[in-house]
Amino acid sequence: MSAFTSSVEGLATDVRLPEGPGPFPAVLLRTPYDRRAHRAELRGWARRGFAAVAQDVRGRHASPGEWRPYTDEASDGAVTARWIRGRPWSDGRLVAVGASYAAHCALTLALDAPEDARPDAVIAAVPALGPADTAREPSGAERLLARAGWWAAHGDRPDSDATALDKALAADPGALAHLPLLDLPRRLGRHLPSWPRVWDHHDRGALVARAGTARLPLLAVGGHHDHFAADTFALWQGWGGPSARLLMGPWGHGLVTTPGPGAHPAHRLRLGDLYAHWARHALAGRIAPGRSGTVALAGSPLWVPADAEGTPYTPRLAPLNGMxxxxxxxxxxxxxxxxxxxxxxxxxxxxxxxxxxxxxxDLLGPATLRLRARAGTPSADWFARLVALTPEGPAERLALGVVRRTGRPGTYEEFTVDLGRLARRLRAGTRLRVEIAGHHFPAHARNPHTGEDPVTATRLDPSPREVDPARAALRLSVLRTRPVPADPAEEIPR
Structure with a gap:
């Protein structure tokens, strides 16, 4: 294998080529997290017959310019894709790959670049779809801790400090509680001029809407415990290309390196082999049309088809304290x-x-909580947390959902809290606990209950709440028969 570093319109780019004369199909990974951290990944792709390219995005690490997250990736990616296709070692076929923000780079190249620069296939793992999708829940609630951590680590700087928020909280444990939230950079001791722009975006779902126009194969990879799990599923479900494959395991944002509750040795996949196998089949046009894939049933050794889904089940809920x-x-x-x-x-x-x-x-499919409740303030967030209590006592969070409501104080309303999709085997003797609260802090910003924007508010009011226990209905999706097993190594490239 040969390796070299190049400059594409000033952007620092590493290339790793397979043995042999070529030309080769290529993979492109564009990242704000330092291309040098992906050298082992490039070697893996090259061993499997692909020319592998990693690039620092504009304004990050060795690439000059201004770092403007979610702004320049389609245009810079297009320049790089054309550069790759013009190299003598490229056979013209290109797979865009990436995880988290790098998945955004791959997807926006596939969906927003000019036709001649678009890749032939895309692998998007734990995709950060866009600024609104990463910063807010579908109901609008602000994801405070994750965004503060990401911006403290990576925002408005050419390098990264993954410990930046932890160090700031060690010096000031209440930094995230100070108001207004727009002043957070000062509390962190950082100049972050882009921080206010994080909260200017409300176009959640914009990239998924564009995904319907896709004309290339997709492999979407996510984890049940990843905060972008719902986005990964929505991307797969909304993809308009000739084929879309979904791989969801009992993992966190780091996928197989961060197994979560219910992970089994059978869920320890060799993702590099699976990605390369799928990419070869996708570039050769051997992926069957349509959507399919595999989902791990956590708490068991099973993988099941991605389109498998249980039937509705509503367990009886009894109040454990006052409503x-x-x-x-x-x-x-x-x-x-x-x-x-x-x-x-x-x-x-x-x-x-x-x-x-x-x-x-066996829980497999969507979960919701139906409520009839009232708040004593004009604005209210309703968080619902679903927890499994095993016979031994440890608690495991299964799901979290939130709805933001505005209306006349003191008036009962009926509404549904979406708890996402579950894929979990629960043991006999397990109890399910549902917690209904007005906050989930610091993971989410506090609703001030005044009707003001939580990002700019400086006044906080308490919000009296009441829930009608007779109308609280937890709806789960449960498999009534033995689940049909599936093998990711066979199903994903099929």
């Missing part, structure tokens, strides 16, 4: 642990639970 509580943004319900506080003068959430499961239960 009245106060969502006080000065003392918000915590996202940091699964302990339900007791002994407080005023409850910060209401809690319901099921009886112990008489037999194992």
């Amino acid at each position: 009245r509580f106060t969502a006080d943004p000065r003392h918000p319900a915590s996202s940091a642990d699964l302990t339900v506080p007791t002994g407080r003068p005023v409850a910060d959430r209401c809690v319901l639970a099921t009886a112990p499961l008489p037999r194992p239960l």
Whole structure:
């Protein structure tokens, strides 16, 4: 194998070529996280017969210019794609690959670049689809901790410091609680002029909407415990290309390197082999039309077809405490642990639970919580956290959803909280606990309950809440028959 570094319109670019005369199909990975961190990945692609290219995006690491997240990737990617196709070692076929922000680079090249620069296939793992998608939940609730951590580590700087937020919180544990949130850079001791622009975007779902126009194969890869899991599924579901494959495992944002609860040795895939196998088939036109793939059933060794889905099941919920509580943004319900506080003068959430499961239960498909409730303030967030309690006692978060409501204070409303998609086998004796709260801090910004924007608000009001327990309905998707196993190594490249 041969390796060299080049400059494409000033952008630092590493190339690794396979043994032999070529020409070769190529893979392109554009990243803000330092192309040099991907040299082992490039060697892996080259061993499998691909010319592998990694590039620092504009303004990051060795690439000059201004770092403007989510702004320049289609145009810079197009220049790089044309450069690759013009090299003597390229046979003209190109796969755009990437994870997280690098997946955004791959997708925007596939969807927004001029036709002559678009790749022939795309692999998008744990995709950060766009600024609005990463910063907000579908209902509008702000993802504070993740965005603060990312911007502190990578924003408005050519390099990265993954520990930046941790160091700031060690010096000032209340940094995320200070108001307004727009002043956070000062609390972090960082000049972050782009921080206000993080919250200017409200066009969530814009890239998924464009995905319907795609004309190339997609492999979407995600994890049940990744904060972009729903986006990964939506991308696969909305893809308009000739084929779309989905691979979802019991992983976090780092995929197989960050297994989560319910992970089994059978879920430890060799992703490099799987990616290369799929890419060869995609470039040769050997991927069958349509959407398919595999999903891991966590808590078991099984993989099941991506389109498998259970039938509706509504377990009986019984209140464990009173159905009245106060969502006080000065003392918000915590996202940091699964302990339900007791002994407080005023409850910060209401809690319901099921009886112990008489037999194992396979959850596969969407989950929702239907509520009839009221808030004493004109604006209110309703967080619902679904937790599994095993017979031994440890708690495991299964799902989280939030709805932001505005309306007349004190008026009962009926609404549904989307809890996402579950793929989990629960043991007999497990109880399901549902927590309903007004906050989930610091993972999410606090709603001030005044109707003001949580990003700019400086006043916080408590919000009295009441939930009608007779109308609280948890709806799950449950497999009634033995699940049909699937093998990712066979299904993904099929």
